[in-house]
Amino acid sequence: MSAKQATVSWVDVLITALAPAIWGSTYIVTTELLPPDRPFTAALLRTLPAGLLLVLYSRHLPARASWGRLAVLAALNIGFFQALLFIAAYRLPGGLAAVVGALQPLLVMGLVWSLDHRQPANLALGAGVVGVAGMAALLLSPGAVWDPLGIAAALVGTACMAAGTYLARRWRPEVSVLAFTGWQLLLGGLLLVPVAWSLDPPLPSLSLTQVLSYAYLSIFGALLAYVLWFRGIARLTPVAVSSLGLLSPLTAVILGWALLGQSMDGVSLLGMVAVLGSILAVQWASSAPAPAAVTPVQYQR
Numbered sequence: 001m002s003a004k005q006a007t008v009s010w011v012d013v014l015i016t017a018l019a020p021a022i023w024g025s026t027y028i029v030t031t032e033l034l035p036p037d038r039p040f041t042a043a044l045l046r047t048l049p050a051g052l053l054l055v056l057y058s059r060h061l062p063a064r065a066s067w068g069r070l071a072v073l074a075a076l077n078i079g080f081f082q083a084l085l086f087i088a089a090y091r092l093p094g095g096l097a098a099v100v101g102a103l104q105p106l107l108v109m110g111l112v113w114s115l116d117h118r119q120p121a122n123l124a125l126g127a128g129v130v131g132v133a134g135m136a137a138l139l140l141s142p143g144a145v146w147d148p149l150g151i152a153a154a155l156v157g158t159a160c161m162a163a164g165t166y167l168a169r170r171w172r173p174e175v176s177v178l179a180f181t182g183w184q185l186l187l188g189g190l191l192l193v194p195v196a197w198s199l200d201p202p203l204p205s206l207s208l209t210q211v212l213s214y215a216y217l218s219i220f221g222a223l224l225a226y227v228l229w230f231r232g233i234a235r236l237t238p239v240a241v242s243s244l245g246l247l248s249p250l251t252a253v254i255l256g257w258a259l260l261g262q263s264m265d266g267v268s269l270l271g272m273v274a275v276l277g278s279i280l281a282v283q284w285a286s287s288a289p290a291p292a293a294v295t296p297v298q299y300q301r
Contacts (some may be wrong), residue, residue, distance in 0.1 A: 007289050009236070017244050019225040024251025026221060028259065032087040033213040034094025035204055038087035040196035045214045047078050048189025058175075062183060066173035069210035071187055073171060076164035076225075078188020083195065084157030091150030103132060103155075105282060107162035108242040115166075128282065131246050134274025137267050139238075151238025166238045168230060177234065181226045240286035246275050 002287045022082050036044055062070055113116050171179055206214075250272065 003097050011046075012232060012235045013240070013244070013283055016228055016236060016241060018249055019229040019232070020245045020248035021251045022225040024248040025255060026085065026217065026248075027089050027252045027298060028214050029217060032260075033205070035207060035210060037090060037168060038076065038196075038200045038203065039090050040083055040192055041200045042086045042214070042217070043079075043082035044189055044192040044196045046217040046222045047082055048194065050226070051078075051182050051185030051187070052180055052216045054223060054227075055186050058179035058182055060179040062173045062175055062179070067172075069167075069171040070173065070183055073164055073168055074184040074187035074190060076160045077168065079182050079191035080160045081157050081164065084153040084160065085191060087153035088150050090149045090158060092154065102167075104158050104162045104245050105131065105239060105243040107159060108166055108238050111162065111166045112239060126281075128243065128278065129280030130281075131243065132272055132293050134271040134278060135249060137271030137274065142242075151173045156215065162242060165233060165242050168233045169238055172230075177227060177231045181230050183300050184230075185222060185226060186267065237286045240283055242252050243279050243282035243286075247280055250275055 102170065109128060175183075228239070232244070253268075253272070
Protein backbone atom coordinates (compact mmCIF):
# COMPACT_ATOMS: atom_id res chain seq x y z
CA MET A 1 0.00 0.00 0.00
CA SER A 2 1.42 3.39 -1.00
CA ALA A 3 1.76 6.27 1.44
CA LYS A 4 -1.06 8.11 -0.34
CA GLN A 5 -3.39 5.09 -0.13
CA ALA A 6 -2.54 4.63 3.55
CA THR A 7 -3.34 8.29 4.24
CA VAL A 8 -6.68 8.02 2.43
CA SER A 9 -7.48 4.84 4.38
CA TRP A 10 -6.88 6.50 7.74
CA VAL A 11 -8.93 9.52 6.68
CA ASP A 12 -11.77 7.10 5.88
CA VAL A 13 -11.31 5.52 9.32
CA LEU A 14 -11.60 8.90 11.05
CA ILE A 15 -14.67 9.90 9.03
CA THR A 16 -16.37 6.55 9.71
CA ALA A 17 -15.51 6.81 13.41
CA LEU A 18 -17.78 9.86 13.66
CA ALA A 19 -20.84 7.60 13.27
CA PRO A 20 -20.40 5.47 16.43
CA ALA A 21 -19.24 8.56 18.30
CA ILE A 22 -22.60 10.16 17.49
CA TRP A 23 -24.43 6.92 18.39
CA GLY A 24 -22.75 7.03 21.79
CA SER A 25 -25.12 9.83 22.78
CA THR A 26 -28.17 7.56 22.30
CA TYR A 27 -28.13 6.22 25.88
CA ILE A 28 -27.98 9.58 27.62
CA VAL A 29 -30.59 11.14 25.32
CA THR A 30 -32.93 8.15 25.76
CA THR A 31 -32.69 7.88 29.54
CA GLU A 32 -32.52 11.58 30.37
CA LEU A 33 -34.66 13.35 27.75
CA LEU A 34 -37.15 11.05 26.00
CA PRO A 35 -40.56 9.95 27.31
CA PRO A 36 -40.15 6.62 29.17
CA ASP A 37 -40.98 3.10 27.95
CA ARG A 38 -41.47 3.81 24.24
CA PRO A 39 -38.56 2.01 22.52
CA PHE A 40 -40.32 1.28 19.22
CA THR A 41 -41.62 4.83 18.91
CA ALA A 42 -38.12 6.17 19.52
CA ALA A 43 -36.71 3.83 16.86
CA LEU A 44 -39.45 4.82 14.41
CA LEU A 45 -39.02 8.57 14.90
CA ARG A 46 -35.28 8.17 14.56
CA THR A 47 -35.29 6.29 11.26
CA LEU A 48 -38.37 7.04 9.14
CA PRO A 49 -38.03 10.86 8.85
CA ALA A 50 -34.32 10.52 8.04
CA GLY A 51 -35.07 7.90 5.39
CA LEU A 52 -37.74 10.07 3.76
CA LEU A 53 -35.39 13.06 3.60
CA LEU A 54 -32.55 11.06 2.04
CA VAL A 55 -34.77 9.28 -0.50
CA LEU A 56 -36.35 12.57 -1.60
CA TYR A 57 -32.96 14.22 -1.85
CA SER A 58 -31.18 11.41 -3.73
CA ARG A 59 -34.16 10.67 -6.05
CA HIS A 60 -32.77 7.31 -7.13
CA LEU A 61 -34.82 4.12 -7.35
CA PRO A 62 -32.79 0.90 -6.94
CA ALA A 63 -33.02 -1.77 -9.62
CA ARG A 64 -35.86 -4.27 -9.21
CA ALA A 65 -33.44 -7.17 -8.69
CA SER A 66 -31.88 -5.52 -5.63
CA TRP A 67 -35.08 -4.93 -3.62
CA GLY A 68 -35.02 -8.28 -1.82
CA ARG A 69 -31.49 -7.82 -0.54
CA LEU A 70 -32.16 -4.18 0.28
CA ALA A 71 -35.15 -5.21 2.41
CA VAL A 72 -32.99 -7.71 4.33
CA LEU A 73 -30.32 -5.06 4.94
CA ALA A 74 -32.98 -2.57 6.07
CA ALA A 75 -34.35 -5.10 8.55
CA LEU A 76 -30.93 -6.02 9.96
CA ASN A 77 -29.24 -2.61 10.04
CA ILE A 78 -32.28 -0.45 10.81
CA GLY A 79 -35.57 -2.09 11.77
CA PHE A 80 -34.45 -4.92 14.05
CA PHE A 81 -31.30 -3.23 15.29
CA GLN A 82 -32.87 0.11 16.22
CA ALA A 83 -35.85 -1.52 17.96
CA LEU A 84 -33.56 -3.80 19.99
CA LEU A 85 -31.14 -0.95 20.68
CA PHE A 86 -33.82 1.15 22.33
CA ILE A 87 -35.19 -1.82 24.29
CA ALA A 88 -31.68 -2.34 25.69
CA ALA A 89 -31.22 1.40 26.28
CA TYR A 90 -34.46 1.60 28.29
CA ARG A 91 -33.95 -1.62 30.28
CA LEU A 92 -30.18 -1.81 30.90
CA PRO A 93 -27.51 0.43 32.32
CA GLY A 94 -25.41 1.71 29.44
CA GLY A 95 -22.49 -0.38 30.62
CA LEU A 96 -24.18 -3.74 30.22
CA ALA A 97 -25.55 -2.93 26.79
CA ALA A 98 -22.18 -1.62 25.69
CA VAL A 99 -20.26 -4.73 26.77
CA VAL A 100 -22.66 -6.89 24.77
CA GLY A 101 -22.27 -4.55 21.80
CA ALA A 102 -18.51 -4.92 22.03
CA LEU A 103 -18.92 -8.48 20.73
CA GLN A 104 -19.77 -7.14 17.26
CA PRO A 105 -16.20 -7.11 15.86
CA LEU A 106 -15.73 -10.74 16.92
CA LEU A 107 -19.03 -11.71 15.25
CA VAL A 108 -18.00 -10.01 12.01
CA MET A 109 -14.65 -11.80 12.12
CA GLY A 110 -16.54 -15.07 12.50
CA LEU A 111 -18.68 -14.29 9.45
CA VAL A 112 -15.62 -13.39 7.38
CA TRP A 113 -13.89 -16.57 8.52
CA SER A 114 -16.83 -18.91 7.90
CA LEU A 115 -18.35 -17.40 4.73
CA ASP A 116 -15.36 -15.85 2.96
CA HIS A 117 -12.94 -18.53 4.17
CA ARG A 118 -10.51 -15.86 5.29
CA GLN A 119 -8.96 -16.33 8.69
CA PRO A 120 -8.73 -12.97 10.52
CA ALA A 121 -5.25 -11.77 11.39
CA ASN A 122 -4.10 -12.87 14.83
CA LEU A 123 -3.56 -9.23 15.74
CA ALA A 124 -7.14 -8.34 14.84
CA LEU A 125 -8.56 -11.35 16.68
CA GLY A 126 -6.51 -10.63 19.79
CA ALA A 127 -7.42 -6.97 19.66
CA GLY A 128 -11.11 -7.87 19.47
CA VAL A 129 -10.83 -9.96 22.62
CA VAL A 130 -8.91 -7.16 24.36
CA GLY A 131 -11.63 -4.71 23.31
CA VAL A 132 -14.37 -6.80 24.95
CA ALA A 133 -12.28 -7.19 28.12
CA GLY A 134 -11.49 -3.47 28.16
CA MET A 135 -15.15 -2.59 27.75
CA ALA A 136 -16.06 -4.88 30.65
CA ALA A 137 -13.42 -3.25 32.86
CA LEU A 138 -14.57 0.18 31.79
CA LEU A 139 -18.30 -0.24 32.29
CA LEU A 140 -19.35 -3.19 34.41
CA SER A 141 -19.94 -2.71 38.11
CA PRO A 142 -20.85 -5.17 40.90
CA GLY A 143 -24.29 -3.57 41.24
CA ALA A 144 -25.23 -3.84 37.56
CA VAL A 145 -28.82 -4.98 36.95
CA TRP A 146 -28.94 -8.00 34.61
CA ASP A 147 -32.39 -7.57 33.09
CA PRO A 148 -32.96 -10.74 30.97
CA LEU A 149 -35.04 -9.05 28.27
CA GLY A 150 -32.57 -6.20 27.99
CA ILE A 151 -29.62 -8.60 27.71
CA ALA A 152 -31.44 -10.66 25.05
CA ALA A 153 -32.28 -7.50 23.09
CA ALA A 154 -28.66 -6.32 23.22
CA LEU A 155 -27.36 -9.72 22.10
CA VAL A 156 -29.76 -10.10 19.17
CA GLY A 157 -29.32 -6.46 18.17
CA THR A 158 -25.55 -6.87 18.12
CA ALA A 159 -25.87 -9.98 15.95
CA CYS A 160 -28.21 -8.15 13.55
CA MET A 161 -25.81 -5.23 13.18
CA ALA A 162 -22.84 -7.55 12.69
CA ALA A 163 -24.65 -9.45 9.92
CA GLY A 164 -25.87 -6.20 8.36
CA THR A 165 -22.36 -4.71 8.38
CA TYR A 166 -20.95 -7.80 6.70
CA LEU A 167 -23.70 -8.06 4.06
CA ALA A 168 -23.89 -4.34 3.28
CA ARG A 169 -20.51 -4.48 1.54
CA ARG A 170 -21.42 -7.58 -0.46
CA TRP A 171 -24.99 -6.62 -1.38
CA ARG A 172 -24.76 -2.89 -2.01
CA PRO A 173 -26.67 -2.03 -5.23
CA GLU A 174 -25.30 0.36 -7.83
CA VAL A 175 -26.62 3.50 -6.15
CA SER A 176 -25.03 6.40 -4.31
CA VAL A 177 -24.32 6.09 -0.59
CA LEU A 178 -27.11 8.63 0.09
CA ALA A 179 -29.69 6.54 -1.78
CA PHE A 180 -28.38 3.30 -0.24
CA THR A 181 -28.67 4.78 3.25
CA GLY A 182 -32.00 6.48 2.61
CA TRP A 183 -33.79 3.39 1.31
CA GLN A 184 -32.56 1.31 4.23
CA LEU A 185 -33.74 3.91 6.73
CA LEU A 186 -37.08 4.27 4.95
CA LEU A 187 -37.77 0.53 4.67
CA GLY A 188 -36.53 -0.12 8.20
CA GLY A 189 -38.69 2.69 9.53
CA LEU A 190 -41.74 1.31 7.75
CA LEU A 191 -41.14 -2.05 9.44
CA LEU A 192 -41.34 -0.26 12.78
CA VAL A 193 -44.68 1.50 12.13
CA PRO A 194 -47.04 -1.40 13.03
CA VAL A 195 -44.84 -2.45 15.96
CA ALA A 196 -44.76 1.03 17.49
CA TRP A 197 -48.48 1.50 16.83
CA SER A 198 -49.50 -1.75 18.52
CA LEU A 199 -46.99 -2.14 21.37
CA ASP A 200 -46.03 1.34 22.59
CA PRO A 201 -48.39 3.64 24.48
CA PRO A 202 -49.29 6.89 22.67
CA LEU A 203 -46.86 9.74 23.04
CA PRO A 204 -47.78 12.34 25.65
CA SER A 205 -47.67 16.04 24.92
CA LEU A 206 -44.02 16.64 24.14
CA SER A 207 -41.95 19.45 25.56
CA LEU A 208 -39.64 21.45 23.32
CA THR A 209 -36.68 19.56 24.77
CA GLN A 210 -38.22 16.20 23.86
CA VAL A 211 -39.05 17.37 20.33
CA LEU A 212 -35.48 18.55 19.86
CA SER A 213 -34.18 15.27 21.27
CA TYR A 214 -36.14 13.21 18.73
CA ALA A 215 -34.95 15.59 15.99
CA TYR A 216 -31.34 15.14 17.12
CA LEU A 217 -31.63 11.35 17.09
CA SER A 218 -33.08 11.44 13.58
CA ILE A 219 -30.91 14.08 11.89
CA PHE A 220 -27.57 13.33 13.56
CA GLY A 221 -28.10 9.83 14.96
CA ALA A 222 -29.65 8.38 11.80
CA LEU A 223 -29.30 10.55 8.70
CA LEU A 224 -25.73 11.77 9.19
CA ALA A 225 -24.35 8.83 11.17
CA TYR A 226 -25.67 6.10 8.84
CA VAL A 227 -24.42 7.95 5.74
CA LEU A 228 -20.93 8.01 7.28
CA TRP A 229 -21.25 4.38 8.40
CA PHE A 230 -22.27 2.99 4.99
CA ARG A 231 -19.65 5.16 3.30
CA GLY A 232 -17.10 3.51 5.57
CA ILE A 233 -18.43 0.02 4.80
CA ALA A 234 -17.87 0.69 1.08
CA ARG A 235 -14.27 1.80 1.67
CA LEU A 236 -13.00 -0.27 4.61
CA THR A 237 -13.15 -3.94 5.53
CA PRO A 238 -16.16 -5.11 7.58
CA VAL A 239 -13.88 -6.02 10.51
CA ALA A 240 -12.29 -2.55 10.51
CA VAL A 241 -15.69 -0.85 10.41
CA SER A 242 -17.21 -3.03 13.13
CA SER A 243 -14.29 -2.39 15.50
CA LEU A 244 -15.05 1.32 15.32
CA GLY A 245 -18.39 0.52 16.95
CA LEU A 246 -16.52 0.34 20.26
CA LEU A 247 -16.33 4.13 20.13
CA SER A 248 -20.08 4.27 20.79
CA PRO A 249 -19.98 3.04 24.42
CA LEU A 250 -16.70 4.88 24.92
CA THR A 251 -18.45 8.13 23.96
CA ALA A 252 -21.36 7.21 26.24
CA VAL A 253 -18.96 6.87 29.17
CA ILE A 254 -17.33 10.23 28.47
CA LEU A 255 -20.74 11.92 28.21
CA GLY A 256 -21.87 10.30 31.46
CA TRP A 257 -18.73 11.54 33.20
CA ALA A 258 -18.96 15.05 31.73
CA LEU A 259 -22.73 15.64 31.96
CA LEU A 260 -24.00 13.37 34.73
CA GLY A 261 -21.04 13.40 37.08
CA GLN A 262 -20.44 9.65 36.81
CA SER A 263 -17.12 8.67 38.36
CA MET A 264 -14.25 6.77 36.77
CA ASP A 265 -11.65 4.83 38.78
CA GLY A 266 -8.25 3.45 37.81
CA VAL A 267 -9.72 0.23 36.41
CA SER A 268 -12.08 2.21 34.21
CA LEU A 269 -9.23 4.31 32.84
CA LEU A 270 -7.23 1.14 32.15
CA GLY A 271 -10.24 -0.28 30.32
CA MET A 272 -10.52 2.89 28.21
CA VAL A 273 -6.88 2.59 27.18
CA ALA A 274 -7.42 -1.09 26.30
CA VAL A 275 -10.45 -0.28 24.14
CA LEU A 276 -8.66 2.49 22.26
CA GLY A 277 -5.63 0.25 21.78
CA SER A 278 -7.79 -2.58 20.44
CA ILE A 279 -9.46 -0.25 17.91
CA LEU A 280 -6.10 0.98 16.63
CA ALA A 281 -4.75 -2.57 16.45
CA VAL A 282 -7.72 -3.80 14.40
CA GLN A 283 -7.36 -0.84 12.01
CA TRP A 284 -3.65 -1.54 11.64
CA ALA A 285 -4.21 -5.25 11.01
CA SER A 286 -7.05 -4.59 8.56
CA SER A 287 -5.00 -2.12 6.52
CA ALA A 288 -2.15 -4.59 6.03
CA PRO A 289 -2.17 -6.22 2.57
CA ALA A 290 -3.24 -9.86 2.51
CA PRO A 291 -3.63 -12.43 -0.29
CA ALA A 292 -7.21 -12.62 -1.50
CA ALA A 293 -8.92 -16.00 -1.17
CA VAL A 294 -11.78 -15.00 -3.44
CA THR A 295 -12.15 -12.41 -6.17
CA PRO A 296 -13.25 -9.16 -4.53
CA VAL A 297 -16.50 -7.57 -5.66
CA GLN A 298 -16.22 -4.03 -6.99
CA TYR A 299 -18.52 -1.45 -5.46
CA GLN A 300 -19.42 2.05 -6.51
CA ARG A 301 -17.78 4.68 -4.35
